[in-house]
Amino acid sequence: MSPMWSPPNIGSRPVVLLGAGVLGRRIATVFVAAGYNVRVRDPSQEARDAAIEYIDSHKDEFSRLSKGKRSYGEYSAIADIDTAVKDAWLVIEAVPEKLELKIDTFAEVDQKAPADCIFGSNSSSIKSRLMIEKVSPVRRAQVLNVHFTMPPTILTVELMTDGETNPEIFPFLTKILDDCGMLPVTARKESTGFIFNRLWAAVKREILTILAEGVSEPGEVDKIWDHMFKNGTSPCRLMDQIGLDTVAFVENTYIEERKLDGSLTVDFLRENYIKEGRLGLKSGKGGLYPPAPPSNLPSVYFLDVGLGGNCPDISLVGQNGKIIRRNPDGTTTALLTGLNCPDGIDVSPAEGRMFWTNMGRHTSTHDGSVHSANLDGSDTKTLLAPGEVHTPKQIVVDEANCKLYFCDREGMGVHRIDFDGQNHQILVKTGDMNSPTDKADSTRWCVGITLDTKARKLYWIQKGPSKSGRGRIFRANMVIPSGENASNRSDIETLFEGLPEPVDVEFDSGSNTLYWTDRGEHPTGSSLNKASVGADYIKGSKPEIIARHFHEPIGLKLDTKNGHVYVTDLGGSVYRLGLDGSDKIKIHEDDGCYTGVTLVF
Incomplete structure (x- = not known):
């Protein structure tokens, strides 16, 4: 039986984002635009400044997502984690995809956040169950995956239990996220990759196998995809956009858990692309596609x-x-x-x-x-x-x-x-x-x-x-x-x-x-x-x-x-x-x- 749980009293208490990277600042803007107070914590001054600049310039755009007009929430970016989480009602970690870092992050927040604070992980590949080994037993019922993709262009948020999460937390967060204009969905059980990422993982894995075996090339694969699905998002370009090093890291999670052969997926990427610094759009050397010429799109x-x-x-x-x-x-x-x-x-x-x-x-x-x-x-x-x-x-x-x-x-x-x-x-x-x-x-x-x-x-x-x-x-x-x-x-x-x-x-x-x-x-x-x-x-x-x-x-x-x-x-x-x-x-x-x-x- 799940322990008794009461929703936190939000009031003026903040949502805290741990990590001011691309997704951290976007998630922060979702909540600011919906009227929630937000703190972004990051040890890097440059990242903090970039996060505030992003919220300043995009909160108007994000406000169209939330249901009903409202005033913007207050927001700040700080380096001190103690100050950041001291009165938080929701903390979402968006730190790099390193399990040890996530374990230590949740352990530290467990000691410093209020007792009723909910902990969410924005990880797309690591189960929150694996992050709570240093979290106190009583707090584990308030930990879950809260995976945003790329708002405001993609609105889905996937919620998933850590194996001990109180089930009442899911409808509570679903209502809040829906009010923010997101499209929350809940995985019914623990699943590496949640819902969409499992679908995407299967497509991605087969494409890499096709390329490694020499059956086709990226341009032909994307031509078929565009014709069949007509959704404007071609898979090889999407992997280049994500970064092939990130693709390999996430794919390795599936390989280890399912005892798969990675020679035609992760090993193929490492040998032919990552080793050469061809990581996709972020590397400037191209990825599955050659580097694009400089553009000045209007x-x-x-x-x-x-x-x-x-x-x-x-x-x-x-x-x-x-x-x-x-x-x-x-x-x-x-x-x-x-x-x-x-x-x-x-x-x-x-x-x-x-x-x-x-x-x-x-x-x-x-x-x-x-x-x-x-x-x-x-x-x-x-x-x-x-x-x-x-x-x-x-x-x-x-x-x-x-x-x-x-x-x-x-x-x-x-x-x-x-x-x-x-x-x-x-x-x-x-x-x-x-x-x-x-x-x-x-x-x-x-x-x-x-x-x-x-x-x-x-x-x-x-x-x-x-x-x-x-x-x-x-x-x-x-x-x-x-x-x-x-x-x-x-x-x-x-x-x-x-x-x-x-x-x-x-x-x-x-x-x-x-x-x-x-x-x-x-x-x-x-x-x-x-x-x-x-x-x-x-x-x-x-x-x-x-x-x-x-x-x-x-x-x-x-x-x-x-x-x-x-x-x-x-x-x-x-x-x-x-x-x-x-x-x-x-x-x-x-x-x-x-x-x-x-x-x-």
Whole structure:
């Protein structure tokens, strides 16, 4: 029978993280963002400073995980373990994966922490049973594994007994972790590797055997994995990310316990990779993959139009739009919320500002608007108030001239304004807004726009009815010919016709190439396309489909520095591809509904 147990009285008592490494600081931020006071203990001043910096810069992002708005908990980082644990209600060790160190750590904390304090180990491979040999018998009922993976990108937390843990602790911690926005699960019995790691261990072990036997190579294994599971996480790259020395250490735990032959797993890694210092991403010498060339990946700014599964009430669509930033490390932050169906976004690096369009509540309502803000979402300004345009769509920055160009769909035109919203001009007018017939004719609707600032040309898309095969792409000068107006200008050239349903467009000045998304029907729609529009352009030529099988793609942005193109779709995904459409990967996915996208370096 388990001894009587009462939950600790939390109050202002802290959660204590022993270890300020990558996971220690992330776990600390989970609790801070949920309103719990936190202390991080680490003997290294550099590690302590890094932990505080991480919490400072990421607590806003983590706060979206917790259930209900709340104030942040207080937090500090200290070197003295006595001070750290003296009034703690929960201590989680995240020290290096060395059993002797964990045994000594728990023994010391047992002597210094309050009697009701719970001890958790974040170890992914060592059972907490093996860590308690120096812990007093009465305390062992309060010790367990509490294994976080990598919040906030992975939310699972696995709980597992030390063989003596009071069973009432599991629902107690489950409720707290769930409140923090984590996904806690409990192993029903002691198990080396818990739940997910046992699944992952089997996959990893077989892959290494395949490589050691020469059956395949890392690139082929990952190709098969990506095709079969389509989850964006390839196993060989994941092991390189974790570090092959860590992979070998964890794998050795299974080998010793199960009396397995390690010649084709751990020994293979040590002989061919670890001995040569090829540990993966952290070594700079590569791992299973060769070292990647230096990259300067941008932050990705993209728009959630508000129509996705994350909208709690369909009547609130006009208040559910967001501007989201994905940082190069994969973390995301919602910079602005409550927007009225945002669609197009671009940035001015010189001004340090972003500009975006709101389509408005409905296609039949004349309530579109254009706005700007600092790149962190502060200092929001309205450039064109709701009603000054109908349904503004893609927007593009002319940095040199401090101008903004955008299309107005039901407004049937191409517009230009200054960065401050002044000097509003209509450059192309494809119909009369006072004519019900014109407004209903979607072949007149202007959606995507891009610029060739060197040649002083603008390109725009008129998409046609949904999935109709009547989309067109046009080109004209950025200046209306003398004596003409937006409705009768003579310099408009039709470049492409009969497209499924083209949407947003980008121009690569280096190759004189247009790229555009098409949300039309498969097989030619739901695609990324390109075509040359330089001196070698031939009227009537067919564009090239370079990538397919998106879920109604909308936004795109070129990164010619790194040879990439970014695409968003209404299915809630953000993709990165090569400029030729190769190496398509999904860098973000949830239940949002994404439109415009831009990049900040």
